[in-house]
Amino acid sequence: MKPHLLALALLVVAACPAEARKPDDAQMLSLDPTFRVEQRCNARGMGVVGREHKPLHPDELVAYAYHDTAVKGAVVKAPGAAIRSGDTWYHLSYVCETSDDGLEIKSFQYALGEPIPKTEWGQHYLVSP
Numbered sequence: 001m002k003p004h005l006l007a008l009a010l011l012v013v014a015a016c017p018a019e020a021r022k023p024d025d026a027q028m029l030s031l032d033p034t035f036r037v038e039q040r041c042n043a044r045g046m047g048v049v050g051r052e053h054k055p056l057h058p059d060e061l062v063a064y065a066y067h068d069t070a071v072k073g074a075v076v077k078a079p080g081a082a083i084r085s086g087d088t089w090y091h092l093s094y095v096c097e098t099s100d101d102g103l104e105i106k107s108f109q110y111a112l113g114e115p116i117p118k119t120e121w122g123q124h125y126l127v128s129p
Contacts, residue, residue: 028103029103033102034071036102037071037074037075037096038063038069038071038076040096040098040102040104040105041063041076041078041094041096041098042061042063044096044105044108045058045078045081045083045092045108045110046058046059046060046061046083048108048110049085049092049112050085053112056085056090057085057086058083058084058085059085059129060129061081061084061092062081062082062083062124062126063076064078064080064081064125065080065081065082065126066079066081066091067079067080068080069081074097074099074100074102074106075095075098076094076096076097077094077095078092078095079093080093081093081094082116082126083112086129087129088115088116089116089126090112090113090114090115090116091112091114091116092110092113093110093111093113094108094110094111095107095110096109
């Protein structure tokens, strides 16, 4: 998906109440398979970081911020992702594998990095809260 279209989709999702952001399986299956897998993996990334790094409360993740995301079948490699908590963006990289239909996460490994300077946000599709 083109970065500008993905950014628009993420803005629409971010504007919706939490209950409305949890699409059922039928809705997810209507998405392009590559987009579906990446969205499931991005959601897992936000959940895992929020649970494992208690001071953080992630509310946005851009998988392609610093490097293109590679999606091969049910595996997503996002070596240059960024995740936002409050008014701070952090470097993130992850490798995620979903079920063949892209609905369930089979594995998720990640590395959370340092905060990203605000001077870099604009050139990497990172928006202010």
